[in-house]
Amino acid sequence: MSQLTIHYDNRIVRDFAIATLVWGVVGMLVGVLIAFQLVDPALNLGNQYTTFGRLRPLHTNAVIFAFVGNAIFMGVYYSLQRLTKARMWSDKLSKINFWGWQLIIVSAALTLPFGITTSKEYAELEWPIDIAIALIWVVFGLNMIMTIVKRREKHMYVAIWFYLATFVTVAVLHIVNSFELPIGFLKSYSMYAGVQDALVQWWYGHNAVAFFLTTPFLGLMYYFLPKAANRPVYSYRLSIIHFWSLIFIYIWAGPHHLLYSSLPDWAQSLGVVFSIMLIAPSWGGMINGLLTLRGAWDKVREDPILKFMVVAVTAYGMATFEGPMHSLKSVNALSHFTDWIPAHVHVGTLGWNGFFTFAIMYWMVPRMFNTKLYSQKLANWHFWLGTLGMLFWVIAMYWSGIAQGLMWKQFTPEGYLQYPNFLETVTQIIPMYAIRGVGGLMYLTGFCIMIYNIVMTMKSGKLVANEAAVVNEMEKSHSTAGESWHRKLEGRPLTFTIWVTVAILIGGIVEFVPTFLIKSNVPTIAAVLPYTPLELHGRDIYIKEGCVGCHSQMIRPFRSETERYGEYSKAGEFVYDHPFLWGSKRTGPDLHRIGAKYPDAWHYNHMVAPTSMSPGSIMPAYPWLAEQNIDLRLTPKMINAMRSLGVPYAAGYQDQANADLKKQADKIVASLKKDGIKAVPESEMVALIAYLQRMGTDIKKSK
């Protein structure tokens, strides 16, 4: 076997590392800002581009796709080259991957604050950006698969399996969830409606967590943890079981985000069962990670890298235990829509993703720059600030989540709601919001210390842009006869990829096919009619302002909810909702039965100055809604788009839609005038009021 010298590409890894640091600061800074906006609404800064509703998706997209995304590329590009003993297949594709991804992030930052959003969680970006994401993702996948094909190492280490599964599944999820009908350059409607849209969205949302925040990091764990501890993984057999059972089971669990909603019961039960099953592979992985350190725990005391890793893996274990617990219907009844959910999520993101990213960087950067870490002491400071910050964050939110959930459900001995005014349950937990903000600030401070430390490390050394390695030339054929079928499978990354695809598709198909089959059987309610043109515009304003970030439209069948909000929500009420707007968090009250509850003037005053109607409210003010107008030229396009998605508007209705719109707007203007308010009929405010007043009222007509 002859030997040859090859060169690993470290420059691309360094570039992704820098991007991770830069976007990390942006994402976390926005996070801290929106955390404090819930303490003091004045921090919405009085303009429409920085309200909570518009910045919240910016925060989630920035930390998930920009911070964690770049960290994934960084870790994969480093470890893949070394595990395959090959340079990345194409330097050009690596560069396209890097710059393309940064461009996508910039376009997200330039659209979300302007209210350009699809409103689907973690998939808010509009269709042109969706297409760009798909293309760049394929570039990444192609580069990775070709590197594996051209590898000089016969075996495919388990980390690579996780990378491949990540690539395949994220591609499938992204494409299926992004089916939308464009009506303009930056506006589209989801192809799916109501219950189906919800099912697809949470199949996506849940598995985005699984295959963007979990599987790539598990791959990284299986590479970097043994590296940092300088010992092989505890059980390789367990890692194989971990891999196949995780990817096979994860994909089914999405419906646990929709418990007690209008989703068919069988789909909810399916979600619960698979969520419980998920504990097994998740904890298998965690235990495998922690046991890799057996006999090396003395090192954990001194080495900040191992400290970060231990906390990260433990946080993974905590989050993956908590998730299945939340999927139990009885727990979910209390936890859903409360701050308990963001607490759960942040154990995963701050602990697992954040801390593991930090560990990788502290380990990798000195090696790539042929130097030592600038300061161990600062790394330790970072560790403790990060850990404490995380604890402040999540404990405050566990507290507020459980407290608020209990307050929502509390009845007096006479049988009335103890806290009939929703706002009362909010003002009680504002101190917790403040503590959460401080926790986030501590975490961010630790991160800034790390940036200083990493920059100084980079300065003290010199980037080894092309790192030389001596490797064995591989024999021509690496699937000789007599090998087991899985060895052959591993030998052929393409075949392997196909099997991974099959494993992840089964769950999705079993969930979707019946749901789409019963399309005709979703009990339609004769009284539920399509939205009027003005209400459609109002709905778009609702989407644009990100109202869905704080208000649900899903009254669950509990007495505590029907007492507070009214009749529980039925599947048939959402058949014209492209996209669905059920929401996942109640920072404010549910709005599904808000229609006809208050006079138009109440809504007007409430939007202009929320505290005038609800003293102590933490909702931002929306005065610009009264000043900005809707675009009437869009109306026919909207009607046409909705019709082609199956909403039964009569043929030719698009031409008279604006006339109907004006009639309805004039009515609202007249009603506002009676209360002494002068409103512009074409204003966004009037459209939004029309939508709010319509919401959830159709079924009342049938009675």
Place this chain on the structure above:
Amino acid sequence: MIRQTLESITGVSIYPIFSFILFFSFFTLMLIWVFSKKKSEIDILRNLPLDDNQTKA
């Protein structure tokens, strides 16, 4: 209502049987295969990350 909805799908009764067979065989085959792997091969695999052959440039 759910029962009626489900019953209206033709051939829905194969779902439970199908899923049992699917999951039982998936996990059984996987476990059999994993534990039939040779120790020597496992050792090569688990040491892959540590075997760098790297020389400093």
